[in-house]
Amino acid sequence: MSEPILSVRNLKKHYPVKRGLFNREVGRVRAVDGISFDIKRGETLGIVGESGCGKSTAAASIVRLEDPTSGAVIFRGGGRTEESPAGTTRPTNVVEFGGRELKRFRREAQMIFQDPASSFNPRKQVGESVAELLEVHGMTDRKQRRAIVEDLLERVGLAASDYERYPHEFSGGQKQRIAIARALVLNPELVIADEPVSALDVSIQAEILSLLSDLQEEFDLSILFISHNMSVVKHICDRVAVMYLGKIVEIGPTERLFTDPRHPYTEALVSAIPTPDPRRRRRNITLEGTVPSPADPPSGCRFHTRCHRIIQPAGVSLPQDGWRRVMHFREHVSRGAIDIDGIKENTVADGSEATPAHLEAQVREEYGLTEPLPDERADEALDRAMEALVRGKTDEARSVLEDRFTTPCEETEPGFTEHDDDHRSACLLHSEEYDTRDVESDAYRTGDGSDTGGEDIKTDTRD
Amino acid sequence: MTANSTTDERLADAATGEQTDEPLLRVESLTTEFDTENGTLTAVDDVSFTVDPGETVCIVGESGSGKTVATESITRIINQPPGRITGEVWFKGENIAACSERTLREVRGGEIAHVFQNPQEAMNHCFTVGWQIVEAIRIHEDVPEAAARERAIELLDRVGIDNASARFDDYPHEFSGGQKQRVMIAMALATSPDLLIADEPTTALDVTVQSQILDLLAELQGEFGMAILFVTHDLGVVAQLADEVIVMYAGKVMERGSVYDIFERPSHPYTQALLGCLPEYGGAGGGIPGILPDPTAPPPGCRFADRCEFVVPDCREGDHPSELPATAADHTVACIHYGPEGDAGPIRDATPGSDRGHR
Numbered sequence: 087m088s089e090p091i092l093s094v095r096n097l098k099k100h101y102p103v104k105r106g107l108f109n110r111e112v113g114r115v116r117a118v119d120g121i122s123f124d125i126k127r128g129e130t131l132g133i134v135g136e137s138g139c140g141k142s143t144a145a146a147s148i149v150r151l152e153d154p155t156s157g158a159v160i161f162r163g164g165g166r167t168e169e170s171p172a173g174t175t176r177p178t179n180v181v182e183f184g185g186r187e188l189k190r191f192r193r194e195a196q197m198i199f200q201d202p203a204s205s206f207n208p209r210k211q212v213g214e215s216v217a218e219l220l221e222v223h224g225m226t227d228r229k230q231r232r233a234i235v236e237d238l239l240e241r242v243g244l245a246a247s248d249y250e251r252y253p254h255e256f257s258g259g260q261k262q263r264i265a266i267a268r269a270l271v272l273n274p275e276l277v278i279a280d281e282p283v284s285a286l287d288v289s290i291q292a293e294i295l296s297l298l299s300d301l302q303e304e305f306d307l308s309i310l311f312i313s314h315n316m317s318v319v320k321h322i323c324d325r326v327a328v329m330y331l332g333k334i335v336e337i338g339p340t341e342r343l344f345t346d347p348r349h350p351y352t353e354a355l356v357s358a359i360p361t362p363d364p365r366r367r368r369r370n371i372t373l374e375g376t377v378p379s380p381a382d383p384p385s386g387c388r389f390h391t392r393c394h395r396i397i398q399p400a401g402v403s404l405p406q407d408g409w410r411r412v413m414h415f416r417e418h419v420s421r422g423a424i425d426i427d428g429i430k431e432n433t434v435a436d437g438s439e440a441t442p443a444h445l446e447a448q449v450r451e452e453y454g455l456t457e458p459l460p461d462e463r464a465d466e467a468l469d470r471a472m473e474a475l476v477r478g479k480t481d482e483a484r485s486v487l488e489d490r491f492t493t494p495c496e497e498t499e500p501g502f503t504e505h506d507d508d509h510r511s512a513c514l515l516h517s518e519e520y521d522t523r524d525v526e527s528d529a530y531r532t533g534d535g536s537d538t539g540g541e542d543i544k545t546d547t548r549d
Numbered sequence: 550m551t552a553n554s555t556t557d558e559r560l561a562d563a564a565t566g567e568q569t570d571e572p573l574l575r576v577e578s579l580t581t582e583f584d585t586e587n588g589t590l591t592a593v594d595d596v597s598f599t600v601d602p603g604e605t606v607c608i609v610g611e612s613g614s615g616k617t618v619a620t621e622s623i624t625r626i627i628n629q630p631p632g633r634i635t636g637e638v639w640f641k642g643e644n645i646a647a648c649s650e651r652t653l654r655e656v657r658g659g660e661i662a663h664v665f666q667n668p669q670e671a672m673n674h675c676f677t678v679g680w681q682i683v684e685a686i687r688i689h690e691d692v693p694e695a696a697a698r699e700r701a702i703e704l705l706d707r708v709g710i711d712n713a714s715a716r717f718d719d720y721p722h723e724f725s726g727g728q729k730q731r732v733m734i735a736m737a738l739a740t741s742p743d744l745l746i747a748d749e750p751t752t753a754l755d756v757t758v759q760s761q762i763l764d765l766l767a768e769l770q771g772e773f774g775m776a777i778l779f780v781t782h783d784l785g786v787v788a789q790l791a792d793e794v795i796v797m798y799a800g801k802v803m804e805r806g807s808v809y810d811i812f813e814r815p816s817h818p819y820t821q822a823l824l825g826c827l828p829e830y831g832g833a834g835g836g837i838p839g840i841l842p843d844p845t846a847p848p849p850g851c852r853f854a855d856r857c858e859f860v861v862p863d864c865r866e867g868d869h870p871s872e873l874p875a876t877a878a879d880h881t882v883a884c885i886h887y888g889p890e891g892d893a894g895p896i897r898d899a900t901p902g903s904d905r906g907h908r
Contacts, residue, residue, distance in 0.1 A: 087669040136755040259838055287611040287782065292826035293836030316756060317785070321828035358760035360785030362827050367789050370760040375727045418712060426717035452706055452713055 088458055089162060092148070092309045093197075097121050098158035099140075099147045103381060108426065115381045117143040119332035120157070125276070127158060129310040130302065132323035132340070134316060134355065138377055140332040141312045145278050148310070149195055150188060154181050163275035163308075168533035178380070196269040200281035202261035206253040213249030216268045223272060232368055234246045238267045241304075258288035258408060266297065270305060278474035279311045285319060295322055311359045316359045320344055324509070328352045330382055331388040338509030348503075348511040350395040376412055387514060391417055395513075399492050404461050412468065416487040419475065425477055445476040464490065494520070564661035571642060573776050576625070576746055579636035579646075581622045584905065587643075588845040593616040594869070595636075596799040601629055605777045607771065607787045607808075610797035611823075615839045616780045616810050619797070624657040624777075625650075640741070649679035659689040666749040668729035672721040675693065678732045679705075679717030686741045689704035702733040708765060727758035741773060748780040784827060788812055796820050799842055799852040806880030816882040819853045825901040836879050839846060851884070859886060859896055 098120050103113040118140040125131045133141045137333065146152040148159050159180040163331045174409050183191055198203045206215050216238070227230055236246035242263040253261060269277055279298070283291040299322060302309060319326055320340060327337040336349040347353040354371040354465060361367075373392045378384055384391050393411075396423040398409050418424050430440050431447055440448075449472065459465035467490035475483035495514055503516035514520055581593040583836055593615040596893075607615045621627050622634045624645070638646040663673045664735035670740040673681060682701040686692065692700075698717075705713035708731040710724075723727060730750060736744055747766065751759035759812045763786065770777055779790060785796055787808065794811040795821065796804040804817040814820045820836045824830050842848050848855070850865040857864065863885055864870075873888055886893045 099738045134755060180609075288784070288826045289611060289823060289837040291836070292828075295836075296836070314755060317828050349824065354757055358756045360760070361828050362784045362788045362790045362812065362824070364791070364812050370764065372761050372764065373757050376728070411691070423711055423715075425715035429712075429719055448714060452711065528717075 088149075089126075090143045091123040091127045091161070091163050092124075092310070093158075093160040093162075094124075094144075094148060095122050095158040095160070097144065097147060097159065099152055100141050100155045113381050114305045115379075116149060116332050116383060117380055118154075119380075119383070121329070121334045123327055123334065123337060124309060124345075125308050127275075127308055128302070128306055128471050129325065130264065130311055130323045132311045132313060132319040132326040133312060134319050134327035134387050135341060136314060136377060138331075138380065139329040140380070141314075141329050142280050144329070145197070145280050145310065148180070149192065149197055149278060150180060150183070150199075156182065160277070161191060161195065161248075175478075185423075190222075190428040193272045194274050195276040195278065195411065196272065198262075198265050198269050198277060198279040198282045200284050202258060202265045202285070205265060208253050208263065210252075211250050212253055212256070212264050215253075216271050219268065219271050220365065225275045226290055235267070235271065238265070238271055242267045242270075242301070243293075247370065258286055259293060262286065262290075262294050263297065266294075270301065274304070274307070276308045278312070280312045281314070282311075284313065291318065298322070316344075320359075326336075328355065333388060333512070335513070336509075336511035338505070338511075339507070342506075342509045348509070348516065349389075350393045350515075351389050352511070354394065374383070374410065380416075381497065384496065386496040386498055387500050387512070389391055389442055390493060393495065395515060397494050397514060399494065402461060402464055402491070403536060404459055404464060408459060411454045412464070412491055413493065415455060416455075416491050419471070419480065419484050421482060424475065424480075426476060426480070441452075446472050449476065458480070467491070483517055553832045561719040562609065567580070571639075573602045573639075573641065574600040575639040576619075577637040577639070579619060579622055581618050581627065581635075581640065583635070585631070587843070589894045590844045591800055591847065592844065593622060593756050595825075596797070596800075596802055596849070598795055600776045600778055602743065602776055603770070605779060605794050606696070606795065607779045607781060607791035607792045608795045608797055609781055609784060609787050609823075610779065611782055611841075613844070614801065615800040616782075617748055618796050620748055620778060620780050623746065624661055625653060626663070653843060655689065658685065658842070659740045659746045660742055660895070662742035662748045662820045663721070663744060664733050664737050664745065664747045665727055666732070666752050668726070668733045668753075669721070671733055672729065674721050677718050677720055678724070679719075679766055682732070682736050682739055685736050689740045701735070701739070704738055705771075706804070708732070708738070709761070710735070727754055727761065730754060730758075734762075734769070737806065738769065738773060742775055744776045745770075746778045746780075746801065746888075749782070750779075752781070759786075759877070766790075784812075784824065796823070800844065801852050802872065803853065804875070804880075804882045804885060805872070806877065807873065808881040810876060814876045814880070815900060816880070816887070816896065817853075817858050817884050818857045818894070820882075821896070821899060822858075822903055823854075835876070847860050858899075861885075874892065 097118055099118040100116050100507050102111040103115060105112045106109065121144060123131065133144060141150060145357040147154040160178050160479060161180050162178060180191055189530045206212060213235050216442050220231045220234065232249065236249055239248055240246055244260065244263055256264065283294050285292060295318065301307065311319065311323055323340050324345050325338065326340050327334045328349065336343065336347065336352045343352060345357055347356050354373050357371045371394055373397050378391055394410060396413055398404060398472060424446065429445055455468065459468060467486055471483040472485040474486060500512045500514045500517065502510040502512050504510050556728045565907040575596050579593055579596045580591065580629055583590045589684060597618055598606065608619065610616045610813065623638050625634060627634065634646065636646060637644050640656065640661065645653055679701055682704060683694065686697040686700060688848045702714050702717055708847065710728060710731055711717055724732060734811050745837065751762050754762065764778065765789065781787060791808040794806060795802055795816065796811065798819050804811065811820060815824055826836055837856055842852055842855065848865065849872055850867060853859050868881045870884045870885045875882040875887060885891050
């Protein structure tokens with residue numbers, strides 16, 4: 087395998103949250119919080135994740151549309167090598183590039199954006215919009231510029247005569263073709279495509295994707311492909327990185343990642359793809375809770391607040407879905423999200439004051455905890471916490487719950503485990519200590535290789 | 550669409566007890582036009598379909614196919630003018646296309662509820678979500694506020710809002726996108742509708758949230774025994790959800806049939822091309838070349854003719870082809886190749902994904 091064209095190492099982008107008279111920094115939104123990956127020459131690497139996971143910020147930080155907080159982006163295209171040639175001091179770390187170097191870098195790394203409508207100047211002929219890049223980068227011959235652009239317009243499936251038309255005259259798919267022409271006009275080595283087909287209809291999506299892969303071959307491009315659409319990523323990328331709350335949780339060859347996801351989050355994402363086959367309707371793994379705020383990410387594994395495989399501590403043995411519900415309840419109590427007074431006000435059914443028993447029944451109902459837990463000690467702790475909670479002693483409830491129900495997932499931040507060829511995931515379940523329940527062997531298994539399997543693997547349907 | 554299709558075992562389970570010959574909803578020759586500066590735009594052109602009780606019908610099409618306008622015309626959410634709706638909409642034996650605005654207002658949001666793509670815009674951000682659900686209940690039913698409140702909390706809990714009784718007093722902006730859509734569903738269910746019209750309810754959501762909402766809809770459908778008319782462009786969602794499928798293109802119905810007919814025996818060249826765009830069906834076909842016809846001046850003959858690989862001169866003549874039987878009695882296709890003089894063999898042979906080994 088040749089050396090990578092782009093290596094990202096521990097890249098971070100934090101946005102300060104400022105408040106008050108002196109604009110003091112009171113917190114940080116950790117949009118991208120230490121990601122590392124390589125893109126090889128001619129390869130397409132996908133980054134997937136839900137909205138807010140930091141995938142677009144990562145792209146913007148790599149091309150320095152945003153200045154990264156820390157980390158390194160080593161670009162080896164455009165004749166750069168890792169070792170600077172003797173006597174010259176040409177840096178390869180994009181993060182440290184000055185103005186001139188940056189301009190040169192941006193000739194070799196281009197972006198395609200999601201919304202082609204807003205990425206063109208409506209008052210400019212599209213041909214000129216594309217030719218502008220040539221001019222900026224020093225091509226002074228007007229005729230030559232036009233010839234290059236006309237040729238390129240044809241290669242992306244438009245006509246040379248489209249040069250003089252304006253953006254509003256084109257459909258969304260055609261505009262995206264022009265955006266691709268613009269990205270290619272400087273003959274780059276790396277293209278970063280941020281949701282390039284998300285705004286388009288399926289038939290147009292297919293056109294643009296096949297155009298991209300044709301051009302990739304023709305121009306020998308490396309592509310960083312950012313998308314939330316798992317099925318698109320599955321079919322265009324060689325390798326895929328899955329991001330959750332600013333971190334990469336799993337990265338590996340596309341085929342491996344989709345058929346054998348090793349991180350519970352990837353597993354849930356893969357299971358959620360609606361398959362266009364009416365005979366394979368399957369039950370999805372349903373994630374609980376909402377994506378936590380990147381300003382205050384959960385400790386340990388960032389996914390533990392929603393994970394369906396959250397690890398039980400020694401001494402607790404509950405069915406996994408019951409355990410998940412208890413942890414969900416615990417988290418809400420800790421966050422102070424359960425407003426007992428509000429519940430009291432809203433549960434008066436017949437005009438009388440709600441009794442604590444009433445309230446407890448209501449809370450248990452809402453958190454799916456009406457059945458006693460099969461583990462006696464756990465059940466006793468939950469009872470005590472409920473009791474304290476409905477009597478307004480939230481602190482006591484919190485300490486009971488936090489004392490009894492703990493999980494290694496919140497204490498230890500998992501490192502990457504290598505599975506096989508280039509496939510890594512960051513989950514404690516793969517560390518030796520917890521590896522007893524091998525992901526491969528249990529009933530949660532889904533993914534493409536599995537049968538239609540009607541088994542109900544839902545934990546809960548709350549978001 | 551009849552409910553006793555032999556190919557569809559799920560449909561029989563889904564149908565509720567009250568089965569008569571009359572479907573829950575019967576739309577006849579629905580046409581919706583808009584007067585624009587560039588002339589009259591026909592968004593929906595002579596569309597007919599039925600929805601049986603407890604059934605899920607998906608209308609699938611790309612942007613500009615008229616699928617949203619068709620469903621919004623049912624309860625006349627479309628402003629007239631500039632819109633102009635003609636045709637009949639029979640709901641539970643009554644032609645609601647001809648009834649007064651007052652009667653319609655009782656049906657709309659009562660027996661027929663809507664869920665839209667963007668929950669943000671469908672809610673009033675100045676009122677708490679609880680208040681809005683209570684209002685939805687009390688507009689249609691004369692119940693005391695306390696009872697409406699209790700029901701609203703039950704509904705919020707049912708659609709999966711944690712800690713419902715406390716969140717009752719929260720404002721829409723305090724909910725995430727997926728939760729807002731849950732609240733919208735709670736609001737739609739407040740009056741126990743017989744028909745839920747869901748227009749791309751999951752398109753603005755992340756895939757994990759989308760699957761939660763789809764699961765929720767399926768559960769609630771079983772519980773409430775309602776029919777769902779689901780509008781989407783996402784064939785994956787259609788396959789997961791639908792009993793019956795209507796494929797629309799440029800304001801016309803191109804093909805209709807059970808979900809198995811559409812995915813396993815797609816018969817219209819457009820349906821085939823659309824499926825062929827999916828990565829799962831090969832997807833390398835490179836999309837469908839060409840663009841939608843101009844809705845203000847549709848060409849004669851088949852609307853899809855310009856983009857169709859099976860086009861013959863006859864395709865460009867006369868009216869849009871009428872719907873002809875394809876593979877089963879209730880699987881019809883609007884394509885002249887299926888007529889007495891046509892030969893549909895080459896189209897059938899071109900079925901995408903036929904090598905995927907079904908069954």
